[in-house]
Amino acid sequence: MLWNRPMLWSAVAVLTAATACAAPSHSATPHPAAEPRQRAEGPSPQTSAVPSGGLRSVGVLLDGEDHWCTASVVDSPRGNVVATAAHCVFEYGTYASGFSFAPGFHGGGKGSAPYGTWKVAAIQVDDRWRKDEDDTTDYAFLTLEPDARGRQVQDVVGAAEPDWSSKPSRRVTVVGYPNPEHNPANRPITCTTDARHDADQPARMVRIECQGFWDGTSGSPWLADYVDPGRPGRVIGVLSGGDTDTESTAVLFGARARALYDKAAHVPVKSTAH
Template structure:
């Protein structure tokens, strides 16, 4: 992200320690941008019914980011943005993603849950329940603070009470680790309640291009991707829930709500995915 995004509008006095920690990460690193005047020539996101395998990532009951189920042998993997779930070291150059409030570098602590196809005002509805996150895995580039190059994370979740994997219940998108930056994509995300009181998912289908400032990233221009949409999937050749297309990255930032970026999945992303799919340690 070239600039930090607006902080989440959540009162620190009303959330638990883990949720506050996550809000600090998101506020510093971005989950959507500030609003700007609408450009009639630029597409804008629209509300829709959602996709079963895309939902909200909660920390101790607070909505902060978006996540999705990624196809895996065990059916237990999600993908989101690294800045949603992992603090970077606060030493060295300030790049807008440093840890805050004395938090130690590493995965956030607390109760993390994934709610596929969440929607509804207030407490909302959970058509596929909540799935407990059991592991957080970020790439070496993120742990080494190599800018935004590693701003994605693979998570594992526990089975439900009936022993089913999340993928068995809601499906998944297949990852693509060899895509180029110029694609026709569908992006899905959940703006936070300040911009989206009914907690409806939004979507936009448009073309991407390489980010000139950060060539390992791709960017799109589509209005409406405010705080809360970070981690949302970028799906190439998407048709519908039964034909989701190929997952080539997740939303990681952008200068405004109308300019969003994603780290293009590459060989390092493949290595991390394969290690987690093969049964990596709880968090890394």
């Protein structure tokens, strides 16, 4: 499988800080509507991704001035968890370290982080990925430290709820950041199209056909029931790779993904406010 990334690595694993941080609690489960209502219509299907305003909760993994993968905030009790692809943060037996998440990143040259940056405190990848880089577990959940003002990322940019039991055939909106050689303005791209299971792939792997998801878009959230930036829907998986520049794949979140998410959501982190 071709993966949409070049990688930047440090030889030392990300370390989890030892003390817990008090933070507002967030709901990790949807609240039922008071009464049934008709579902709003989302965007029409596309065959090519287009530059867009993106989502505040979607951004890049940033190492100094360089970014290499996409990630997004997922709703969690403490408001400090993001999802990305496993190959973005663990490869060849080594964890990435010393990097941050920059939601809403954009702009030419070095780009800018209009909502700030959050340092990654801990990485959760599946044992099957860590041991064998099993394609069916190419997802990861990262725990973020509060920013310099003591804020959790979800309080600043919002989040999409994770879906742990999605069916394969869904209309999805995928938002990601190609690397600068294909995207010198560092603008997010968006494509809405129909996901489906490929009979030649493992059971939980789904694919889309949409041009434009170049290197850098690994980790992009696949959002089902997306309507608009204020109603982003639910994350059913993240972009993991693809055999061509038109085809992209994701692994549907399930019980194994949820177990990683639960670990990420309960990592103790210290406040960096001063």
